[in-house]
Amino acid sequence: MSSFFTVPGAQKKRKRAPATDGPKKRVATTKTSKTPSKPAPTPRKRVERDESISGSESESDDDVVQPDAPGSDSDSENEGETAAEKRLRLAERYLENVRQEVDETGFNAEDIDRDIIATRLQEDVAETKGKVYRKIASKLAVDRASHTLFRCNTLATTSIAICSPFVYTVSKDQCLVKWKLQDLPAYQFPQTTKKKPKKPPAPPRRQPIKVALRKGNRSKANDKNYQGHVAEILCVAASQDGKFVVTGGADKRLIVYDAKSLKPLRVFTHHRDAVTGLAFRRGTNQLYSASKDRTVKVWSLDELAYIETLFGHQDEVVDIDALAQERCVSVGARDRTARLWKVVEETQLVFRGGSIDKKQKPEIDPRSLAHEGSMDRVAMIDDELFVTGSDNGSLALWSIQKKKPLFILTQAHGLERPLKPTEASAETAPTPKVVPPPQPRWITALRTLPYSDLILSGSWDGYVRVWRLSDDKRKIEPAGILGNPSTTAADAPQDAETTSTAVNSPNAASWLVKGIVNDIALFERGERGKDGLCVVVGVGKDHRLGMWKKIKGGKNGAVVFEVPRTTTTTTKQPGLENGVADEGKGSENKIVR
Incomplete structure (x- = not known):
């Protein structure tokens, strides 16, 4: 069997072109071609192989001149170039194409920098490592957010899940509703052309469209074959791939649905x-x-199977959150602990709360700095940081290192609004000493944008407040209020009404979220x-877990906020804080609508 190593040496040699002036060009000997060989053209002055750029001998084939793709430079110009010169030519062509796209679309320098491959790779690596790598809180015009209320339930909305463009809401009347969010109007996008439209586009329908509804039945409580809820639905979650929607309720049931049709796939009663x-x-x-039975359970929905149970909390587990790693964080209400569960290692880290910083607000009555009684909410920022919210109105920032x-x-x-002496006592002429100090409002909702510095919290003061993680990742700073340009994060309405009085205060009309x-x-x-x-935002007249707090005049439903981005100048202008200009002050901000 003949091969390259067995044929005579005279046959192995290939005919070379007649020698020309200038340095000799090395020709690859590993490639064969049936086409007749052509004499090599006169090479350029710099035709030596640049070993420092190529980095390996595997690129020696690049020295053999290959025809370029259609539409490229002519063969006469590219036949004599080396591998390094070819890479340089392709890079220049790529940059020229980028310049042409920039001239056509009108993108600014920030958009170009954000699309550079090196920057993208750095962000992807940072997300893989599970660390904060995006600072976007200052780039959002939170005070100019538009909002709209939508509803189809008679009782309070307890939880919300999103798998864009669909939203899933659950309520205390055993309803699971699937909504489709409206697309942003065209005028909210940056203009790609300099020509202005003759007529402004018609405003789109702002409210989401109801796609499907699934309602439980209390009368089926004794039917073991019934695949639905028979009590209040307290939580909902949607998978990122859009396949599954899961709900959990006060009936101890965990139900898995097909996300498209809301058809029940499996009911777990573990x-x-x-x-x-x-x-x-x-x-x-x-x-x-998470459950009130003090446990956390792990499930695999690809197999619709139960995996294991995690024990450790000493009280009801009322909230849970997770990111990319196989671990989760839960809070245990009155045991005042947050626990990080490492599922693979079968270990847990315990973080104990209960402490308050009385030096932070010395002007306030120390009795109003209530002791932490219940840790109710938790949200992960990245794989090392998370935040919790409590019934004493405090937000706490935690690190897994401490x-x-x-x-x-x-x-x-x-x-809360301070009580009057006649409201605090049944006496005809009570003294002011019987009046208890005003108490802080609970943190009833908490959410973060993973791997970024953005934090959102909710209570019953009528607003959704925006916070940001400080640059040193050791503090939480106010960043504004959604949709409220005239009120800063520091001056909350102090006369928000509760069950005892009607909502007739001066600030009640400016509430954007009427309810809890x-x-x-x-x-x-x-x-x-x-x-x-x-x-x-899910809103209700009462708290999701009980009836001990009720807002008279509140609404049951949900509110959609559309928050635009803002482009700021490099220099900080007077009156500019956290990327948002104060109302009534000059600024160079440009709001993209």
Whole structure:
């Protein structure tokens, strides 16, 4: 069997072209061709192989001149170039194409920098490592957010889940509703041409469209074959791939639905008490569930199977959150602990709360700095940082490296209206000493944008407040209020009414969220949020877990906030804080609508 190594040496040699002036050009000997060989053209002056750029001998074939693709430079110009010269020519062509696209579309330098491959790779690596790598809180015009209320339930909305462009809401009347969010109007996008339209586009329908509804039945409580809820639905979660929607309720049931049709696929009854929280592991169909039976359970929805149970909390587990790694964080209400569960290692880290910083607000009555009684909400920022919200109105920032919080922001949503002496006592002429100090409003909803510095919280003061993580990742700073340009994060309405009085205060008319914020969900519009942020808030007259707090005059339903992005100048202007200009002051901000 003849081969290259067995044929005579005379046959192995290939005929070379007649020698020409100038340095000799090395020709690859590993390639064969049936086409007749052509004499090599006169090479350029620099035709030596640049070993420092190529880096390996595997690119020696590049020295053999190959014809370029159609539409490229002529063969006569490219035949004599080396591998390094070819790479340089292709890079120059790529940059020229980028310049042409910039001239046509009118993108600014920030958009170009954001699309550079090196920057993208750095962000992807940072997200893989699970660390904060995006600072977008200052790039959102939170005070100019538009909002609209939508509803179809008679009782309070308890939880919300988003799988863009669909939103899933659940309520205390056993309803699971699927909504489709409206697309942003054309005038909210950056103009790609200099020509202005003759007529402005018609405003689109702002309210989401109801796609499907699934309602439970209390009368089926004794029917073991019934695939629905027979009590209040307390939580909902949607998978990122759009396949599954899961709900948990006070009936101890965890039900998996097909996301398209809301058809029940499986009903799990493993929990021994109400299911209060659900969270998907980011990018997978692994599910974590929290319950009042003091346990956290792990599920695999690809197989529709139960995996294991995590024990450790000493009280009801009321909320849970997870990111990409196989771990989750839960809070245990009155045991005042947050626990990080490492599922693979079968270990847990315990973070104990209960402490408050009385030096943070010395001007306030120390009795109003209530002790932490219940840790109710948790949200992960990245794989090392998370935040919790409590019934004493405090937001706490935690790191997995420390057992105590890094920072505690007290009275995040302000204080309740102080009672009058006649309201605090049944006496005809009570003294002011019987009046208790005003108490802070609870943190009833908490959400973060993963791997970014954006944090949102809710209570019953009528607003959804926006916070940001400081640059040193050790503090929580106010960044504004959704849709309210005239009020800053510091001056909350101090006369928000509760059950005892009607909503007739001067600030009640300016409330954007009339009721208790029971849950918050969000997603970014466009690629990496270039078109802003969409925030959906679940609202109810009463708290999602009980009837001990009721807002008279509140509404049951949900509110959609569309938050545009803002482009700021490099220099900080007077009156500019956190990327948002104060009302009534000059600024160089340009709002993209």
